[in-house]
């Protein structure tokens with residue numbers, strides 16, 4: 099699935115850098131990505147999800163808020179048809195899958211803030227200096243501040259201490275060691291999401307904190323699976339927000355996947371049950387279930403998530419076959435807590451890291467990989483449908499260390 103087009107190297111450090119997505123919790127003052135953006139440590143207090151919110155500005159086109167009449171679940175409820183009429187008249191805000199750049203260029207471009215942050219700091223530490231203990235200490239600080247995690251920071255400095263102590267070391271030498279170490283950490287977790295076609299449907303449950311990119315990722319995945327010829331169904335399990343239901347309907351329209359939805363405020367477990375039953379009856383290949391965003395420290399919301407999973411298991415005891423946690427890279431260290439708690443409560447089977455384009459803290463993925471060894475299936479470096487790709491350790495390691503793919 100990974101697309102490698104020629105010509106991307108020139109754009110690696112590229113001039114036509116898109117305006118980075120603002121990153122909540124960044125040290126650099128920025129404008130928030132969305133109203134739902136999650137602040138960094140200390141952990142924010144959750145606002146209980148509101149039944150109706152105005153749509154995110156950066157989301158796909160949103161119809162005006164509708165009063166959603168109650169009714170039985172069905173593939174295309176009447177109120178959705180009204181929404182679709184409105185959407186048809188609205189401009190399409192979701193990026194078209196036309197991607198002038200190759201994937202590595204987009205990855206490098208997206209990770210540019212992270213890699214600039216690292217490479218500039220490394221360069222400032224290694225300006226014509228022999229490698230001594232003080233320099234190694236400084237380097238360790240730089241690596242920790244880049245969110246790579248203490249273990250990785252120590253591994254890198256220990257390698258340098260062993261091989262290069264008291265010798266001239268350039269920033270580029272250090273970046274090479276960094277790339278090698280990061281790749282070693284990431285290689286075991288870079289695993290594709292394998293769809294077991296013997297499951298009809300293969301059920302993917304998408305979970306994560308508010309605004310982490312669940313719905314957008316579902317849309318991007320639906321597009322990928324549909325392009326592979328799979329028959330996909332979506333379930334609008336974020337029943338807290340009418341806008342989220344509509345957002346998923348837009349993705350359903352775009353990808354040709356029917357969307358099981360209920361009016362906002364409906365019971366998410368009931369919706370999941372109906373969706374699994376219907377997808378099974380229709381012999382669908384893949385069912386992707388959206389869920390409302392919830393902070394991991396909100397016990398009652400985590401209980402609700404556990405209930406959704408119990409209800410899914412009533413129809414298929416082996417399901418969900420994949421429980422994917424979407425992590426917003428801009429949340430930095432808080433992502434470690436999210437993996438831990440969602441893992442305990444919901445049995446996360448794999449990770450998707452989004453918004454790597456909006457942060458200088460992409461190193462957090464390395465810390466997460468080392469600590470949890472959970473598969474990382476996909477990373478997102480933009481809002482467009484082509485900005486989600488299977489995760490590849492070598493590409494990521496080279497991009498974050500500021501190298502070209504062939505280096």
Ligand SMILES: Nc1nc2c(ncn2[C@@H]2O[C@H](COP(=O)(O)OP(=O)(O)OP(=O)(O)O)[C@@H](O)[C@H]2O)c(=O)[nH]1
Pocket residue numbers: 119131132134154155156157158306307308309310311312313314315336339342389390391392451452453454455456477478479480481485
């Ligand atoms: N820059 C950037 N933005 C992204 C990426 N993935 C998602 N987004 C944006 O992040 C915002 C939130 O995405 P959603 O998919 O609505 O997040 P969610 O987790 O479903 O949100 P809730 O339903 O509120 O929990 C939207 O504006 C997306 O376009 C990414 O990889 N890069």
